[in-house]
Amino acid sequence: MAEELQKWVLMVTAQTPTNIAVIKYWGKRDETLILPVNDSISVTLDPEHLCTTTTVSVSPAFDQDRMWLNGKEISLSGGRFQSCLREIRSRATDVHDKEKGIKITKKDWEKLNVHIASYNNFPTAAGLASSAAGFACLVFALAKLMNAKEDHSQLSAIARRGSGSACRSLYGGFVKWIMGKDEKGTDSLAVQLADEKHWDELVIVIAVVSSQQKETSSTTGMRDTVETSLLLQHRAKEVVPKRILKMEEAIKNRDFASFAQLACTDSNQFHAVCLDTCPPIFYMNDTSHRIISLVEKWNRAAGTPQVAYTFDAGPNAVLIARNRETAALLVQKLLFCFPPKSDADLNSFVLGDKSILKDAGVESLEAIENLPTPPEIKDPSQRHRGDVSYFICTRPGRGPVVLSDESQFLLNPETGLPK
Amino acid sequence: MAEELQKWVLMVTAQTPTNIAVIKYWGKRDETLILPVNDSISVTLDPEHLCTTTTVSVSPAFDQDRMWLNGKEISLSGGRFQSCLREIRSRATDVHDKEKGIKITKKDWEKLNVHIASYNNFPTAAGLASSAAGFACLVFALAKLMNAKEDHSQLSAIARRGSGSACRSLYGGFVKWIMGKDEKGTDSLAVQLADEKHWDELVIVIAVVSSQQKETSSTTGMRDTVETSLLLQHRAKEVVPKRILKMEEAIKNRDFASFAQLACTDSNQFHAVCLDTCPPIFYMNDTSHRIISLVEKWNRAAGTPQVAYTFDAGPNAVLIARNRETAALLVQKLLFCFPPKSDADLNSFVLGDKSILKDAGVESLEAIENLPTPPEIKDPSQRHRGDVSYFICTRPGRGPVVLSDESQFLLNPETGLPK
Numbered sequence: 001m002a003e004e005l006q007k008w009v010l011m012v013t014a015q016t017p018t019n020i021a022v023i024k025y026w027g028k029r030d031e032t033l034i035l036p037v038n039d040s041i042s043v044t045l046d047p048e049h050l051c052t053t054t055t056v057s058v059s060p061a062f063d064q065d066r067m068w069l070n071g072k073e074i075s076l077s078g079g080r081f082q083s084c085l086r087e088i089r090s091r092a093t094d095v096h097d098k099e100k101g102i103k104i105t106k107k108d109w110e111k112l113n114v115h116i117a118s119y120n121n122f123p124t125a126a127g128l129a130s131s132a133a134g135f136a137c138l139v140f141a142l143a144k145l146m147n148a149k150e151d152h153s154q155l156s157a158i159a160r161r162g163s164g165s166a167c168r169s170l171y172g173g174f175v176k177w178i179m180g181k182d183e184k185g186t187d188s189l190a191v192q193l194a195d196e197k198h199w200d201e202l203v204i205v206i207a208v209v210s211s212q213q214k215e216t217s218s219t220t221g222m223r224d225t226v227e228t229s230l231l232l233q234h235r236a237k238e239v240v241p242k243r244i245l246k247m248e249e250a251i252k253n254r255d256f257a258s259f260a261q262l263a264c265t266d267s268n269q270f271h272a273v274c275l276d277t278c279p280p281i282f283y284m285n286d287t288s289h290r291i292i293s294l295v296e297k298w299n300r301a302a303g304t305p306q307v308a309y310t311f312d313a314g315p316n317a318v319l320i321a322r323n324r325e326t327a328a329l330l331v332q333k334l335l336f337c338f339p340p341k342s343d344a345d346l347n348s349f350v351l352g353d354k355s356i357l358k359d360a361g362v363e364s365l366e367a368i369e370n371l372p373t374p375p376e377i378k379d380p381s382q383r384h385r386g387d388v389s390y391f392i393c394t395r396p397g398r399g400p401v402v403l404s405d406e407s408q409f410l411l412n413p414e415t416g417l418p419k
Numbered sequence: 420m421a422e423e424l425q426k427w428v429l430m431v432t433a434q435t436p437t438n439i440a441v442i443k444y445w446g447k448r449d450e451t452l453i454l455p456v457n458d459s460i461s462v463t464l465d466p467e468h469l470c471t472t473t474t475v476s477v478s479p480a481f482d483q484d485r486m487w488l489n490g491k492e493i494s495l496s497g498g499r500f501q502s503c504l505r506e507i508r509s510r511a512t513d514v515h516d517k518e519k520g521i522k523i524t525k526k527d528w529e530k531l532n533v534h535i536a537s538y539n540n541f542p543t544a545a546g547l548a549s550s551a552a553g554f555a556c557l558v559f560a561l562a563k564l565m566n567a568k569e570d571h572s573q574l575s576a577i578a579r580r581g582s583g584s585a586c587r588s589l590y591g592g593f594v595k596w597i598m599g600k601d602e603k604g605t606d607s608l609a610v611q612l613a614d615e616k617h618w619d620e621l622v623i624v625i626a627v628v629s630s631q632q633k634e635t636s637s638t639t640g641m642r643d644t645v646e647t648s649l650l651l652q653h654r655a656k657e658v659v660p661k662r663i664l665k666m667e668e669a670i671k672n673r674d675f676a677s678f679a680q681l682a683c684t685d686s687n688q689f690h691a692v693c694l695d696t697c698p699p700i701f702y703m704n705d706t707s708h709r710i711i712s713l714v715e716k717w718n719r720a721a722g723t724p725q726v727a728y729t730f731d732a733g734p735n736a737v738l739i740a741r742n743r744e745t746a747a748l749l750v751q752k753l754l755f756c757f758p759p760k761s762d763a764d765l766n767s768f769v770l771g772d773k774s775i776l777k778d779a780g781v782e783s784l785e786a787i788e789n790l791p792t793p794p795e796i797k798d799p800s801q802r803h804r805g806d807v808s809y810f811i812c813t814r815p816g817r818g819p820v821v822l823s824d825e826s827q828f829l830l831n832p833e834t835g836l837p838k
Contacts, residue, residue: 212801213708228684230654230657230658230688231650231653231654231658231688231691234650234653234657235649235650238649238653239649239650261697264697265647265695265697268694268695268696268697268699269649269650269694269695271694272650272691272692272694272695273691275687275688275690275691275694276684276687276688276691277687278680278683278684278687279711279712279715279719280687280711280715282708282711285705285708286704286705289632289701289704292698292699292701296698296699300698382631
């Protein structure tokens with residue numbers, strides 16, 4: 001790198017989805033390498049509604065690695081960031097940008113610093129797996145910048161070092177994280193079971209539940225579960241392997257009844273082992289319980305599952321409806337039970353694919369107030385106003401992509417600093 | 420029985436305690452005989468504060484078996500009542516009441532009808548194991564009336580047919596229900612581990628939690644768990660047997676640290692298998708969770724358990740304090756977090772052994788309002804007013820007794836009808 005090159009800045013911007021596990025990951029067999037005690041399966045959510053955008057840039061002018069998350073500089077000193085940066089750097093290859101006249105050799109990457117800016121198009125604190133999308137995007141974007149030749153599956157094993165569930169965000173559609181056997185974790189990676197077009201009738205409604213309770217972080221929680229639960233090992237060794245096979249079959253055959261049954265029971269069992277932890281971990285609250293009861297009653301009355309529910313390490317419900325008609329019904333029932341506070345704006349109460357409101361015939365706050373009592377609700381006076389902060393309507397979506405539109409870049413192409 | 424005897428009425432009144440399991444019973448291996456999938460251990464609660472009183476009477480004038488519960492006639496046609504009545508009748512022996520000049524032979528009992536009146540000194544619907552005390556009292560009183568020679572342990576196997584946990588109410592103190600091996604259930608019965616004087620420092624505070632949710636009955640709930648939970652068998656076969664041995668040791672040695680650790684983790688595991696049931700069963704609510712968090716934080720800060728918690732098939736917390744000083748502190752903390760509604764009367768908000776209020780320095784509603792923020796509570800504005808309906812302060816107590824004071828009889832000695 002000659003002196004005259006000091007001024008160049010090279011950058012890549014990528015967009016990566018978040019994902020929701022339908023067979024849960026809970027418990028590590030290796031804390032540092034982030035190796036899980038069982039396989040897991042997830043659905044990738046449409047990045048149009050929930051995603052992370054990350055711009056990574058390199059310049060000889062950068063004197064250290066720096067990162068900004070949602071506009072605020074954060075430390076990269078954590079072991080997880082360092083693992084991802086180190087692993088990607090070691091896989092960097094020669095880069096030749098003819099247009100800009102930049103040449104970077106494999107060896108140069110060891111000395112070059114990067115700037116990273118990352119942005120979530122959804123509230124970070126809402127417990128919507130922002131770290132999954134975030135680390136997947138970081139690794140994917142850096143791999144593109146550094147011309148790493150690894151495929152998505154190999155990159156997933158690196159993203160895994162940032163956040164376990166991040167590995168599943170390297171693909172769209174339906175994804176399996178294979179736990180692997182290798183002590184070093186080389187075979188603990190994600191594979192795609194089916195892309196997002198395979199089963200595109202599914203509609204996903206997320207209820208972001210209001211909560212005052214401070215939650216146990218999933219890292220701390222799963223460590224405590226591994227150390228103290230007497231049920232976790234039985235789950236990991238005896239229960240999950242069979243469920244994984246069944247879930248793969250259900251996805252392959254678009255068998256919603258089996259899919260829903262497996263997703264719901266596995267979500268419940270994950271929360272059961274949390275409760276079996278010392279001290280016990282409660283991620284679901286009374287609102288979560290009410291949503292489950294609503295769905296369970298509906299599914300039973302219908303004779304076959306209409307909606308699946310799954311809950312991660314927080315009270316938010318992720319509801320997967322078998323098709324758009326069912327989703328419209330689901331939205332009606334949810335809005336009846338959990339109407340917005342009186343000062344709310346419908347536009348900020350239902351996010352994502354708002355067209356569902358038209359299908360549900362609920363296009364105003366008055367329409368919500370006048371909804372008929374769902375048959376699952378015995379006491380129509382029991383409307384839990386404000387207990388859900390907002391809903392997001394989405395669907396299964398695609399995997400990571402590189403964005404070429406400069407207006408979407410998060411760093412200034414000249415300075416490599418946040419715009 | 421000659422014609423002139425038609426007018427006599429013979430009666431017995433007994434009082435039987437309720438009990439709280441510290442190693443839980445959840446799941447039957449035989450629904451009809453009520454045979455459990457694991458042993459369980461309980462603490463008998465002082466009947467002064469929580470008990471059932473039952474008067475049973477016999478007269479040749481009674482034309483059918485009848486029963487009144489809390490003053491209201493109820494049907495005896497259920498299988499559980501019939502099992503208990505049949506089993507006790509078959510063990511009846513000759514009775515000779517010289518004073519009244521009554522002679523009943525073993526054979527007469529087959530034709531004689533009984534009247535039964537039962538009364539709980541606590542709200543039946545509060546989820547405080549009223550059926551346990553009720554069936555224990557029914558069986559105990561009938562055995563006395565009919566001069567059955569069986570000891571308490573043998574009677575416990577009959578009470579078990581009424582309600583599984585009833586068998587543990589045949590003894591005071593600390594009681595084990597041995598699951599047994601016999602297919603007919605003859606060896607599934609209760610034994611006393613230690614009487615109530617063995618460990619009389621313990622103080623028990625029950626928080627009766629306000630709930631709008633209709634609960635799953637324990638009969639239905641445990642059937643669903645046996646049929647659908649993939650964790651229950653592991654719990655019953657691998658986890659509980661070891662815990663039973665440890666809990667027996669803890670009780671024997673009055674080792675509160677072990678006792679509390681076992682009671683809390685077993686309660687949590689019971690609720691975990693409920694959550695692992697399809698559809699999932701939620702007995703605890705946000706208030707229950709808050710009480711657990713409070714106790715867990717306190718215990719951790721103290722370095723050794725001060726209070727154990729355990730929850731049955733409902734949201735009520737049963738809190739066992741290591742001694743009276745700790746109990747007074749516990750009451751302070753609970754009253755801070757869960758003050759009564761503003762229109763409440765302290766006298767009906769803390770029931771049972773009210774002297775604890777003096778020890779806690781909380782003898783007025785004003786004193787509750789002025790309580791200092793417990794160190795476990797981060798946000799002192801978070802006082803959950805009205806979330807606990809009332810508290811009952813009690814202690815380990817004695818087993819069944821016969822009451823001789825006629826004023827306590829629930830049936831008129833002349834007519835055999837409710838007073």
